[in-house]
Amino acid sequence: MEPARTTTLAPVTMVLLTITVTTLRLPSKSPGVCSGRGYCSPPVLKKYGPFGAGGGNYFSDVAQDSPVDKMLFWGGSWQDSCQFGAGNYTSPRYPTAGGGQRYFALQKDETFTSVTMYSGGYFNALVAQTSFGRSYSSSGATNGNTFTYNLLQGETIYGFFGYIGGYVYSLGFYVQQLGTGCICNPPYYGPTCNLFNCFGKNFGDPTVCSSGGNCTAADTCVCNPGYSGRNCEIFYCSNRLNNATSACSGRLAGTCASPDNCVCNPGYTGTNCEIYYCNNQLYNTTGVCGSRGTCVAPYYSSAGLCVCPDGYGGPKCDIYGGTNLISVFPVIATTQNAVTYSTCCSSAPCSTPTCYPDYRYFGPYPDPQQVLWEHPPNNGLGYHNIALNRNYLWFSAQVSTGNKNTGSNFAAYVYLDGALAYTSGTITS
Incomplete structure (x- = not known):
């Protein structure tokens, strides 16, 4: 990979100025953005600078569709001294430009992470090589007063502008700040429009779809065997609707909790909660109430009454x-x-x-x-x-x-x- 390059121009007595830029790439514009259920809020283009001394001719280089991958400079000779980790690497010397235009170019897997501008014509840049997870920086003057500006998270450089002559007099930059996030199409929500509900409950709620199915899309339940209805709320116990008064031998006896599954109240038992006792004898046993009375089903008790x-x-x-x-x-x-x-x-x-x-x-x-x-x-x-x-x-x-x-x-x-x-x-x- 070609290392970063630094231009060194004739010394000029001016105030030292530093600009630090942190950048992020724009999200993909593919159909998968926002889970395909929304769109990104529009980005905002901002202008910072120019920073530096006066004089020179104005220039502007703004990318319209993607972050910049090169920076325009004027004249002078090029020489890079780049540092990789603990070691040093020095690039070849470029010929004198004689006042012509030159570009500081990035590789495809690189992004700007910081920019240092010296109004005397010095220029340093720090870039990140994302494919290898390492970075390198150019050398240059570090003395004098500095000015540092950090971009907000979600911003990236979309162009440079300033004044140039025999050297770079001043430098500014355009940044594009990403929108606030995904704008979701109802009824979807969440940071990437990846969340939705089924009838008021989040799709991941264990009780969604009446605990009888899976919420596969907004208000769309796929019911398990034995369940039916839009919210999988319909099921039967012994061919009786789950909320029927006769299900599970009546509401005093038990509750139809799931298909053919009766949960019996105290004092009742049996598949359909149809069995109860008086005096520890089955309700319909001969002589259970002295052969005179009737065994009445329990009412929130542990046994029936004669x-x-x-x-x-x-x-x-x-x-x-x-x-x-x-x-x-x-x-x-x-x-x-x-x-x-x-x-x-x-x-x-x-x-x-x-x-x-x-x-x-x-x-x-x-x-x-x-x-x-x-x-x-x-x-x-x-x-x-x-x-x-x-x-x-x-x-x-x-x-x-x-x-x-x-x-x-x-x-x-x-x-x-x-x-x-x-x-x-x-x-x-």
Whole structure:
């Protein structure tokens, strides 16, 4: 590779001036720029200088389409002394130009990294040889005052101008600053327009396309087997749509998490969450509720409950309470301030109930279609009654005040004819 060249002219007493230039190549203008989804923002041409003394004739050499690879100089003789790493190399001496024009030329794999201008006619340049990763610089005068200008990152030299005569009087340069980056075509974004979303989620998000496919382009999901829909949001469990109320034996039993994959709630099991137990026995086993009651599916609990016919109660419907006993069964308390239920009948008649923890007693009420819910004394106060229809099955209840006395509000989740319902009211004495 031909080394850099330095021109040495007749000494002139002038102020020493230094210009340092850092350059970068323009990005490719190929279709792959900005990932093919946008375009580079327009570059801006700037002018710096000229720097140096006055006099001479004005010249301008500006490249229009690419960074400059040579620099125009005037007259004198050429002699280069270049340094490579720790060693030295001296180029041949060029003949005297006699005031004619000469160029400082770069090789194809070189770029300007710094330029030093001495207004007395001296010129030094530092170039980078990119293919070998090394650099070399010309020698020259280093004494005197200097002026240094560093180009911004993203700028490159696009031309030189100044005043020349018997030597270079002054020197300036044109630089082209790259634009701010890629201007992306919607809906793409990112520094190189390489990012896009599928329905509000980045294409690399593990939950994109409903976790059931791959986001291959903006709002374009390629679904995995078993998934369908624009966002791969449609799939089935046992031929039931994933968000259908009947999927996985109903929402109380489980959730259809992926194709034919039911995630069962506590108390349920089976491929379709169709299996549950009462008293550690399968719900449809003979005698599971003493051959009298019905095993009701769990409601956010670890087991089902036995619903007993009038006159019977207990976990297996094995407690007889006579005609005054309407129903006895466990109650699941789901909140810290849930009422403590502790009364039931162990024998008929039910004139003096015997207390059993975690059981609830329904007693007689003037209206045959209504029964009483009782909760125990609190702070010395007596029992308080709430009237409910007989076909309500309570699974949780809560009183909204700490004392649970007359006038307190209550709320409960209940089963009404096999369907989950909600009721609320006010405690009466």
